[in-house]
Amino acid sequence: MxxxxxxxxxxxxxxxxxxxxxxxxxxxxxxxxxxxxxxxxxxxxxxxxxxxxxxxxxxxxxxxxxxxxxxxxxxxxxxxxxxxxxxxxxxxxxxxxxxxxxxxxxxxxxxxxxxxxxxxxxxxxxxxxxxxxxxxxxxxxxxxxxxxxxxxxxxxxxxxxxxxxxxxxxxxxxxxSGAAEERSTPTGSDPTRVRRAPAATTPAAEREELTPVISRAEAIAVAVKELGDEPVIHANGYICRESCAIDDRPQNFYMIGSMGMASAIGLGLALARPRAACVVFDGDGNLLMSLGTLAMVGSLGPRNFVHIVFDNEVYGSTGGQRSPSREVRLDRLARSAGYRTAAAVTTASEIAAAVRTARAAEGPHFVLVKVTRAETPVPRIPHGPEVIRDRFRRSVSGR
Ligand SMILES: Cc1ncc(C[n+]2csc(CCOP(=O)(O)OP(=O)(O)O)c2C)c(N)n1
CATH class of the missing domain: 3.40.50.970 (Thiamin diphosphate (ThDP)-binding fold, Pyr/PP domains)
Structure with missing residues (x-):
């Protein structure tokens, strides 16, 4: 050259x-x-x-x-x-x-x-x-x-x-010179793309008030039980720690820093492996820190993407300071952004049903789980970053 x-x-x-x-x-x-x-x-x-x-x-x-x-x-x-x-x-x-x-x-x-x-x-x-x-x-x-x-x-x-x-x-x-041609959007033959899919709702999604009845740890345990071997990208803070304490799967990626990035990492993984499901366990504070990622999910429409948000309406991991999700319904933001389904749930049976539905049908799916502010005393993640990375990558891509 x-x-x-x-x-x-x-x-x-x-x-x-x-x-x-x-x-x-x-x-x-x-x-x-x-x-x-x-x-x-x-x-x-x-x-x-x-x-x-x-x-x-x-x-x-x-x-x-x-x-x-x-x-x-x-x-x-x-x-x-x-x-x-x-x-x-x-x-x-x-x-x-x-x-x-x-x-x-x-x-x-x-x-x-x-x-x-x-x-x-x-x-x-x-x-x-x-x-x-x-x-x-x-x-x-x-x-x-x-x-x-x-x-x-x-x-x-x-x-x-x-x-x-x-x-x-x-x-x-x-x-x-005022003669710009509109660029075509590259859709190619990408099998992950779903455009203008109707957004499904749950009965709870229609309710103005959602009263949490179970804790984040209890809700995580219910969701994990419904999963098979899907990889789960975790938001930082206690979501990671509680999930690790409940079931420390190799397919769990524990994000121990970089608040806000769980949905982006999950989206990257979903796009890289369009035929395999990818689940994100997010928090309301984490989601709100990178709200634009919702628009990316809505616009790219990965069918294999399941976004579960444990919303306690506070920054629970740092002492319970109020987050904007008390006033702003995150499932409605996801629905507007173009997720194929956006459910809002509170009880164990509703969580289980929403995860089952998300696993069975094409996404992208959004599940808002309203949880209480109760914190479970759990230890830090026992693995170093490289161990988390390597066992996760081996479990999803075999290398
Ligand atoms: C950039 C950045 N800012 C602040 C923090 C401190 N921090 C760690 S976890 C957390 C709260 C996360 O809130 P949320 O996603 O709602 O989860 P919750 O702890 O409530 O389950 C905060 C503010 C951080 N780790 N990184």
């Missing part, structure tokens, strides 16, 4: 050649041509993420499902992703290629990019994420380096993309 500028297609082809097969992120105009190429009709379509940290979560789930992920983000998105990178990707050791555009490069850019541009390499250094700067002339070698480094370290690595390295998007010129 000797040209001074890489076309999006050339870079996409290099990524394919290096085995990358899961692409997500938030766009930046510096890589518009690459995203246009990835949006084409390809075996691994571009998954638009609502935030960069959500993309990092999706990449973790995809890797657990056997994929090799690449995450595209503007350098401003490094700030958004700091916690997901530190307490998810780096703590567990999840390989991913981060393609980070370098706005503010050389101190020349719009004011909002100058400081971030100046500190971008330092941010990556502080996170101890190995990084190199992409050039068109050395793109192939740099991708070889990135791919082998991320595999060897089991860690994210970054390629920084300064302005002018990837060709300007062809459609941008059209857009600026």
């Amino acid at each position: 000797s040209a001074a500028v890489l076309s999006g297609r050339e870079l996409a082809a290099l990524l394919d050649r290096h085995g990358f097969d899961f692409f997500t992120g938030v766009p930046c105009s510096l890589v518009e041509d690459l995203i246009t190429a990835l949006e084409g009709d390809r075996p691994a379509p571009w998954i638009p993420a609502v935030r960069e940290d959500v993309a990092v979560g999706l990449a973790a789930g995809a890797w657990l499902g056997g994929r090799r992920p690449a995450v595209i983000m503007q350098n401003s998105g490094l700030g958004t992703s700091l916690n997901a990178l530190a307490s998810l990707s780096l703590m567990y050791g999840f390989p991913a290629l981060l393609i980070v555009t370098w706005r503010g490069f050389g101190g020349r850019d719009a004011p909002e990019h100058i400081l971030t541009g100046e500190i971008t390499p330092n941010l990556l250094d502080l996170l101890r994420i190995p990084h190199r700067t992409l050039t068109a002339a050395h793109a192939a070698e740099l991708l070889t380096w990135a791919a082998s480094e991320m595999d060897a370290r089991k860690s994210p690595v970054a390629l920084l993309v300064p302005p002018g390295v990837v060709a300007a998007g062809a459609e941008r010129a059209g857009a600026e």
